[in-house]
Amino acid sequence: MHPIARLVVIIAVVAVVFWLVTRFRDSARGDKVSFRPVEDLPLEVQQSIDLALSHDRKATAVKLYRQATRAPAEAAKAAIDVREWKRG
Structure with a gap:
């Protein structure tokens, strides 16, 4: 060779x-854990998630995120945690 x-x-x-x-x-x-940021989702989904978070319904926000992205539970929770943190 x-x-x-x-x-x-x-x-x-x-x-x-x-x-x-x-x-x-x-x-x-x-x-x-990798996830798609909530900011990258359609506006209607973002608003639904924000509404759920404003009413202290984190589980509902995670469910909405999972329905929109088909992400696993861990990734959805991480994305919602980040969204909640950014909202203050």
């Missing part, structure tokens, strides 16, 4: 191993 081809193969293997290790580490941490 040509030395340059061997070098390219080694670099490719190292890159794949690095990608796999970082991917596994991120999935094993468990503290990473």
